[in-house]
Amino acid sequence: MPTYDYRCSKCGHKFELIERLSEHQAAHKCPKCGNDRVEHVMAAFYARTSRKS
């Protein structure tokens, strides 16, 4: 399943979600401040591999 990066337009908090395409259409909320205006950060597709620390 693809991973999507989001950034909150209000507090700037960045978070990552693993979701299906159908879920991806739904609105997301910032886990930090609860703002529902989050930006999708496309860079995830290019920069990220399955690197885990």
Ligand SMILES: [Zn+2]
């Ligand atoms: Zn936020």
